[in-house]
Amino acid sequence: MKHINWLYSWFxxxxxxxxxxxxxxxAPVGLVFVSVFFPQTEIWQHLxxxxxxxxxxxxxxxxxxxxxxxxxxxxxxxxxxxxYEFAGRKQLQWLILxxxxxxxxxxxxxxxxxxxxxGPIQTLLRETxxxxxxxxxxxxxxxxxxxxxxxxxxxxxxxxxxxxxAFSEQPSSLxxxxxxxxxxxxxxxxxxxxxxxxxAILMGAALAMMEAFADYGTxxxxxxxxxxxxxxxxxFGLGNGIAAAQLAAMLTSFVVLLLILEYLSRRKIRYYFQGxxxxxxxxQKLTGSKAFWVPFVCVIPVFLGFILPxxxxxxxxxxxxxxxxxxxxxxxxxxxxxxxxxxxxxAVILALLFAxxxxxxxxxxxxxxxxVVNLGYAVPGTVIAIGAxxxxxxxxxxxxxxxxxxxxxxxxxxxxxxxxxLILVYSSRFLAVAMHNIDxxxxxxxxxxxxxxRSLGYKPLQILKIIHVPLMKTSVLxxxxxxxxxxxxxxxxxxxxxxxxxxxxxxxxxxxxxxERLMDAALPALAIVSVGILPVILLxxxxxxxxxxxxxxx
Amino acid sequence: MLSLNNVSVAYQKxxxxxxxxxxxxxxxxxxxxxxxxxxxxSLLRAVAGFENVSEGQICxxxxxxxALHSHLEPEKRRVAVVFQDYALFPHLTVAQNIAFGLHxxxxxxxxQRVTELLxxxxxxxxxxxxxxxxxxxxxxxxxxxxxxxxxxxxxLLDEPFSSLDAELRDELAxxxxxxxxxxxxxxxxxxxxxxxxxxMADVIGVMNKGRLLQxxxxxALYHRPVNRFxxxxxxxxxxxxxxxxxxxxxxxxxxxxxxxxxSGFKQGDKVVFLVRPDDVIHDDESxxxxxxxxxxxxxxxxxxxLELQHLGHARLLCLALSHHDHPLNELIGxxxxxxxxxxFADNGDDS
Numbered sequence: 001m002k003h004i005n006w007l008y009s010w011f012x013x014x015x016x017x018x019x020x021x022x023x024x025x026x027a028p029v030g031l032v033f034v035s036v037f038f039p040q041t042e043i044w045q046h047l048x049x050x051x052x053x054x055x056x057x058x059x060x061x062x063x064x065x066x067x068x069x070x071x072x073x074x075x076x077x078x079x080x081x082x083x084y085e086f087a088g089r090k091q092l093q094w095l096i097l098x099x100x101x102x103x104x105x106x107x108x109x110x111x112x113x114x115x116x117x118x119g120p121i122q123t124l125l126r127e128t129x130x131x132x133x134x135x136x137x138x139x140x141x142x143x144x145x146x147x148x149x150x151x152x153x154x155x156x157x158x159x160x161x162x163x164x165x166a167f168s169e170q171p172s173s174l175x176x177x178x179x180x181x182x183x184x185x186x187x188x189x190x191x192x193x194x195x196x197x198x199x200a201i202l203m204g205a206a207l208a209m210m211e212a213f214a215d216y217g218t219x220x221x222x223x224x225x226x227x228x229x230x231x232x233x234x235x236f237g238l239g240n241g242i243a244a245a246q247l248a249a250m251l252t253s254f255v256v257l258l259l260i261l262e263y264l265s266r267r268k269i270r271y272y273f274q275g276x277x278x279x280x281x282x283x284q285k286l287t288g289s290k291a292f293w294v295p296f297v298c299v300i301p302v303f304l305g306f307i308l309p310x311x312x313x314x315x316x317x318x319x320x321x322x323x324x325x326x327x328x329x330x331x332x333x334x335x336x337x338x339x340x341x342x343x344x345x346x347a348v349i350l351a352l353l354f355a356x357x358x359x360x361x362x363x364x365x366x367x368x369x370x371x372v373v374n375l376g377y378a379v380p381g382t383v384i385a386i387g388a389x390x391x392x393x394x395x396x397x398x399x400x401x402x403x404x405x406x407x408x409x410x411x412x413x414x415x416x417x418x419x420x421x422l423i424l425v426y427s428s429r430f431l432a433v434a435m436h437n438i439d440x441x442x443x444x445x446x447x448x449x450x451x452x453x454r455s456l457g458y459k460p461l462q463i464l465k466i467i468h469v470p471l472m473k474t475s476v477l478x479x480x481x482x483x484x485x486x487x488x489x490x491x492x493x494x495x496x497x498x499x500x501x502x503x504x505x506x507x508x509x510x511x512x513x514x515x516e517r518l519m520d521a522a523l524p525a526l527a528i529v530s531v532g533i534l535p536v537i538l539l540x541x542x543x544x545x546x547x548x549x550x551x552x553x554x
Numbered sequence: 555m556l557s558l559n560n561v562s563v564a565y566q567k568x569x570x571x572x573x574x575x576x577x578x579x580x581x582x583x584x585x586x587x588x589x590x591x592x593x594x595x596s597l598l599r600a601v602a603g604f605e606n607v608s609e610g611q612i613c614x615x616x617x618x619x620x621a622l623h624s625h626l627e628p629e630k631r632r633v634a635v636v637f638q639d640y641a642l643f644p645h646l647t648v649a650q651n652i653a654f655g656l657h658x659x660x661x662x663x664x665x666q667r668v669t670e671l672l673x674x675x676x677x678x679x680x681x682x683x684x685x686x687x688x689x690x691x692x693x694x695x696x697x698x699x700x701x702x703x704x705x706x707x708x709x710l711l712d713e714p715f716s717s718l719d720a721e722l723r724d725e726l727a728x729x730x731x732x733x734x735x736x737x738x739x740x741x742x743x744x745x746x747x748x749x750x751x752x753x754m755a756d757v758i759g760v761m762n763k764g765r766l767l768q769x770x771x772x773x774a775l776y777h778r779p780v781n782r783f784x785x786x787x788x789x790x791x792x793x794x795x796x797x798x799x800x801x802x803x804x805x806x807x808x809x810x811x812x813x814x815x816x817s818g819f820k821q822g823d824k825v826v827f828l829v830r831p832d833d834v835i836h837d838d839e840s841x842x843x844x845x846x847x848x849x850x851x852x853x854x855x856x857x858x859x860l861e862l863q864h865l866g867h868a869r870l871l872c873l874a875l876s877h878h879d880h881p882l883n884e885l886i887g888x889x890x891x892x893x894x895x896x897x898f899a900d901n902g903d904d905s
Contacts, residue, residue: 173641176604179628180635181655181704191654195645271686272644 014357015366021350022369025428028387029379032252035245035390043234043243054225059213059251062147062226066212067205069152073301074159075201080294081160082167085283087291092298094540097161099154099305101532103489103506105217106525108150109513110309112221113316115141142222151212153305158211159204161539166200166269167193172281196272199265206262213255214380216492217510227251228382228492241390248383259378310529316522324523332524336488336504339419343426344434344483348476350427351434355442370435377432381493384425389496392416392424421497426487433486434479441475478538485535489528555580555740556601556708561610561620563596570596572764573610578708578757583734584742585755586766589787593764594744598710601742602635603628615707631708634701638713640693642685648672648696649681655704671699674733691722698730702737709734711743715750727753748788760784782898785828792870793826795900804897807862808842808890813897828896831857834872840887844870846880860888 044052077096081089099107115121115138122138125131140146170193178188216228227247235244286294317324354370376384392415400410415421445468453463491506498507505524512521556578563571571593578584586594599605601612603619603626612620614633619626634655642651652671653664672678675695685693694714701709714730715723731754734741745751751758752772759769760783768780779785782793796806798819804811804827811827819825836858844860847869856879858872863885872888880886 171639171641173637173639174643176602176628176635177637177641177643177700178654179604180602180631180633180706180710181700182629182632182657183655184629192643192645196643268645271684 012361014361015363018354018357018366019369021353022373024424025350025373025376025431027391028384028425028428029252029376030387031391032245032248032383032387035242036249038242040240040243040246043238043240044246046238047230047234047243047247051225051230055227055230055247058144058219058224059226059228059254061144062151062215062219062224063209063212063254065145065148066151066155067209069148070156070159070208071201071205073152073156074204075163075197077156077160077298077301078163078167078197080298082164083281083283084286084290084294086286086295088295092295092302094536095302095306096298097157097536097539098302098307098533100157100539101529101536102154102306102309103217103491103528103532104151104154104211104215105221105491105510105513106313106529107154107305107309108147108218108221109518109521110312110525111141111146111150113518114308114312144222144224147215147218147222147224150218151208151215153301155208155211156301156305158207159201162200162204163197166197168281170196170281175281199268199272203262203265203269206258206265210255210258210378210380213251213258214382214492216380216382216495221510221514227254228380231382231386232492232496235386241386245386245390248380248386252379252383255378255380259375262378310526313522313526313529316519317526320519321523324520329523332503332505332508333527335502336506336527339422339504340484340487342419343423343430343487344480346423347427347430347434347483348438348479350431351438351479352476354431354435355438359442359447373428374432374435376428377430379429381425381429381490382496384429385493385496388421388425389416392421416497417499419499419502422494425493425497426483426490429490429493430483430486433482437475437479437482438472441472444475445471478535478542481538482535485532488531555582555615556584556742557613557616558597558601559611559613561597561600561612562608563593563600563605564608565596569608570764571600574761574766575610576757576759576766576769578740578742580740581735581738582740582756583731583754584757584759585751586742586744586759586761587748587751587788588746588761590746592761594761595712597761598712598742598744601708602633602710603631632704632706633708633710634704634706636694636697636701636709636711636714638716640685640697640717642693642697642700644685647682647684648677648688651685651696652700652703654700657704667703668699671703674736675699676729690718691726694718694726698733702733702739705737707740709739709741711741713745714743715745715747723747723750724753730754760787762787777894777896779828779896782826785896785898789830790871791828791830791833792868793898794829794868794870796825796827796897798823798825804895807864807868808888811890811892811895813895817897819897819899824900825897826900827898829870829890829892831871831873833890833892834860834870835889835891836872836874836878836886837889838887840889842888843885844872844888846882846884846886849880849882851876858886860886 081093081096113119117133125136125138129136141150174192174196175188178185178192183191214228215226216232219226220229220232227250231244231247231251234247235241354373357366358370393413396413396416399414400412403409403411449467450463453467454460458466488504489506491510494504494507495510498504503511505528509521509524509528512518512524558574558576561571561574562569574597576584586597588594596605600607600620606625607620607622609622611618614631618624619631643654646654649665649668649672652668656664656667659667668681669678672680675698677692677695677699680688680692680696685696688696694717698714715726718726727750743750743754756771757769758772758775760767760775762783768775768784770778775784775788779788785791786793794806794808796804798813798821799805799810800821802813802815802819802821804813804825806827808829813819843863845863846858847861848859850857854876855873856876858874858880860870860872862868862870
């Protein structure tokens with residue numbers, strides 16, 4: 001009897017569809033790793049003797065540089081916001097998040113325009129001090145340190161958000177214990193406050209470093225040799241897809257190390273903040289000079305990471321919009337929006353399938369499959385795109401051979417040449433974003449509620465309608481929004497996989513900027529940034545509102 | 555060791571503690587008992603130095619630590635606190651937690667003290683565990699060991715048993731008292747549960763609405779409460795109305811009792827007097843009959859709620875041996891056996 005139940009719980013519609021979905025989503029990345037078994041000796045000898053060490057060193061320096069700066073910026077901001085009370089704190093709390101709306105490649109080319117020889121800053125310096133060309137030293141933004149700063153300016157919110165929660169959730173009694181034991185504040189800071197916040201800070205840094213490894217737009221624009229630019233060059237320059245996939249596998253293994261760091265941190269956070277529901281710390285009211293410079297320090301990152309570049313983009317856009325607002329721009333907008341919308345809907349439907357499957361059949365194989373596919377957010381877009389390209393073109397060739405043999409017609413590149421490839425890559429990369437929101441929503445619908453409704457005489461479909469839909473609505477909408485915006489901002493995968501003659505805002509902005517038409521790139525860039533603000537607003541609303549779950553406990 | 559003189563604590567303009575005065579001697583265990591919101595925790599925090607006093611003085615070892623314009627920081631007071639949520643540092647091991655407040659000692663001394671304390675609180679060998687791997691009772695003992703490690707002059711305990719299971723509380727209270735007495739620690743604790751107070755404390759202070767109403771030992775609190783609030787908060791019992799007759803005796807529905815001539819009551823005064831369940835004796839011979847309106851079986855005893863059949867149908871509680879088993883609505887005979895009379899003026903004031 002038991003044996004039959006076990007079989008039944010394995011082979012059902014849920015399990016089959018989840019397994020199928022997971023396999024399709026994981027196929028591109030899986031293929032990238034399979035490529036390792038097809039050695040490309042000649043190319044690798046070439047890469048090894050020329051650029052490979054650059055790829056490794058530059059990618060590592062970039063990631064660790066970004067890690068260092070986001071920790072410094074994010075932790076300082078989080079500390080000020082969580083522990084001090086000052087004029088403008090409430091507004092700063094969400095202003096600080098705004099750089100998240102800014103894709104790194106956009107801030108990179110905006111700063112290039114701001115800081116190059118003909119840009120406003122150098123012009124101002126020359127006019128003020130009556131300098132000529134060559135009279136002065138000015139740092140070149142198109143460099144590795146420049147890329148580190150650009151990425152740090154838009155990625156620090158990862159650390160800020162997690163560290164802020166960690167700082168403000170430390171119960172006030174911990175500080176009081178230290179004081180009553182005669183421990184000086186500075187020792188308390190280094191022995192208790194920072195060690196307790198460390199997992200959160202490291203987790204934020206790990207996420208930011210994953211983004212740094214995955215970045216393509218900034219390093220390509222600055223002409224740096226990293227893994228991502230190397231993958232493009234190996235494929236499109238040297239024409240070797242397998243070697244490109246092998247490079248991608250190497251890049252992914254670096255990211256896996258970060259994933260492990262993130263996982264360990266997440267587990268520690270759970271232990272540290274287990275069941276502590278005591279009084280939180282009161283913010284210290286600032287007086288004197290501190291009341292001036294703390295808000296000042298807090299404004300610097302958002303000014304550099306958002307306000308200044310947006311002002312520059314606005315200036316450029318006002319100069320060019322008349323010749324830019326053509327039917328071509330509207331087509332661009334339409335392409336981007338419907339592509340992002342389809343991707344968002346696909347990702348959310350998959351997330352719903354996985355989340356409900358996990359809940360209805362909480363068996364190990366399903367949890368494991370979903371857990372693995374959930375790691376897609378860590379894999380750089382370039383890597384997934386390479387894998388998808390190789391696997392789908394293989395599939396297309398097979399299909400075409402088949403149809404030519406049987407029906408004597410060629411169906412063309414139905415998978416690799418269509419939007420299907422893009423949707424597949426987006427879904428596998430942004431599934432985690434959708435899953436996170438759906439899971440949060442579903443956890444609000446406690447299993448006991450289903451049971452309660454059943455015992456009160458409702459049928460499963462009615463329960464779905466009167467309990468699940470109303471409770472899940474906001475989570476589904478925010479999942480849609482977040483995936484939509486992420487797709488809109490995504491660059492490298494779109495560059496590789498877009499169908500011929502199909503442009504999006506991100507691709508167009510990047511192409512124009514690469515052609516040194518910075519001003520013309522401003523309008524599509526602004527469009528991306530303004531849509532990117534939506535999730536920041538959503539995030540702020542969620543942060544301000546107390547979690548409905550936590551108010552139910554106690 | 556600790557003395558408070560007319561201490562008031564105010565948040566913004568709201569006074570949480572008003573005019574509290576008491577003293578605690580070396581090695582004594584004191585307890586502030588009162589309903590939630592009575593100001594007992596604010597008072598404890600003022601003693602620890604986390605809150606400023608708005609009036610009065612707090613002295614430790616006859617040294618002034620808190621007054622309106624002088625405030626010794628908590629870290630300089632040598633006052634240790636065991637918090638309600640224990641506030642163990644989750645990233646440190648048990649041993650590291652306990653040694654956290656040991657500053658001027660080398661590692662060998664620290665290790666020795668930690669081992670000693672773990673023995674004392676009954677957790678030998680738990681040095682390298684982390685707090686999340688301990689049960690609630692074990693966490694409380696570690697918090698206690700941490701607070702006592704540096705031999706503070708005064709130990710404060712904020713609702714020390716509130717996060718524990720009811721069955722654990724009595725046992726731990728006894729253990730805790732033994733540990734404190736062994737180390738000769740002066741301690742002040744706060745609770746809303748009189749059983750904890752009785753089990754732990756040498757001196758108990760009952761607080762209500764920010765005021766300390768009575769500061770004395772458990773026996774006196776139960777048998778000689780100073781006002782109606784203390785009488786009704788500590789122990790069970792009901793107040794029966796009565797009046798003072800012309801012989802200066804208390805004339806009530808349950809008989810006439812002599813009162814203390816020094817009590818200050820005059821002839822014709824309306825008064826109430828306290829009747830505890832153990833004062834009401836079930837006696838079949840008695841002519842005073844009362845109807846059983848509720849009963850709760852407690853094993854060896856049955857607690858009856860009775861309604862008098864005359865004079866306003868007043869209700870009272872009666873603790874009878876369990877083999878005196880009477881159903882609801884039966885009339886049973888009772889008599890009062892009052893060792894001493896607790897009488898208050900009947901002005902309806904409960905505080």
